[in-house]
């Protein structure tokens with residue numbers, strides 16, 4: 001973080017900072033105005049001036065963190081806003097597809113179809129912008145260690161994808177998907193902080209998928225000890241901030257697959273959602289699910305993580321019924337929250353080609 005001694009300040013403010021041994025911009029910016037006023041023995045007017053100077057310094061020295069934009073600039077830039085899922089019905093349910101920036105969470109119970117949706121996006125992202133793609137490859141960070149299964153399933157999808165998009169028949173779509181396995185939290189940290197930024201700066205990658213974000217956290221932070229919970233929150237915060245930074249810097253969407261936790265009482269919902277009035281939609285959804293005893297599950301990692309993501313897509317499935325060889329379970333996809341569309345849902349199914357929406 002920037003050192004204060006290099007910043008031009010009024011002498012009495014500079015003197016107060018020196019006396020209080022405040023050396024960096026973060027020493028100031030991590031404190032409230034009241035705290036600064038007390039510690040530095042400065043008037044509230046001086047504190048306001050100091051905070052403004054520090055904020056200016058951050059904007060000046062870290063322009064990538066503040067890529068200010070407005071609606072007109074976005075419109076004129078012609079930047080693709082949505083990444084298609086490859087299925088018109090699902091795109092419609094999701095308000096156009098997956099947001100082409102920020103963090104989108106895909107959450108659901110085991111075998112709900114999260115990985116299938118992600119693999120499909122690995123293919124659609126390679127399409128031209130005209131067709132709803134982002135013209136680039138994918139980095140697929142997997143915590144499950146099942147890369148061979150992913151590759152095999154992707155090959156299956158590619159086969160039918162090429163039949164639908166004849167012009168891709170000579171393109172090697174699997175070359176544009178780079179799989180990385182992260183078996184533990186330490187490796188995950190190394191990959192996201194060191195390896196991923198290098199990969200993104202050297203290749204034309206337009207999508208990052210982390211499948212799943214909860215797996216390693218659940219293993220390391222399984223205790224309910226308060227100090228461990230605090231550390232978990234801190235690490236989750238760091239992870240969310242890093243992902244946002246990467247998404248902003250490389251202008252690409254990051255998809256985080258998340259698991260679910262069981263809901264044991266309706267008070268769990270309040271604990272998960274926080275203030276009901278702040279997020280009435282989600283509160284209402286889980287409350288109803290709980291009351292009808294259906295899908296009484298909430299996304300893992302709690303409220304803190306919920307505040308780090310930009311949109312949330314929930315996949316769910318009813319109990320599996322096999323008719324002959326056909327998997328006939330009812331699946332639903334719900335856009336739980338997004339800055340660009342209201343909550344909506346629909347049914348979908350999975351077949352050899354990938355995932356498809358059902359016409360009602």
Ligand SMILES: Nc1ncnc2c1ncn2[C@@H]1O[C@H](COP(=O)(O)OP(=O)(O)OP(=O)(O)O)[C@@H](O)[C@H]1O
Pocket residue numbers: 108109110111112113114115116117153156327350351352353
């Ligand atoms: N080739 C295929 N043809 C038809 N359906 C398939 C095919 N491959 C997978 N599926 C369906 O996809 C489901 C698994 O989906 P997926 O692997 O995306 O689950 P998930 O939500 O990622 O689960 P987990 O959290 O356990 O990894 C299976 O139950 C199966 O019904």
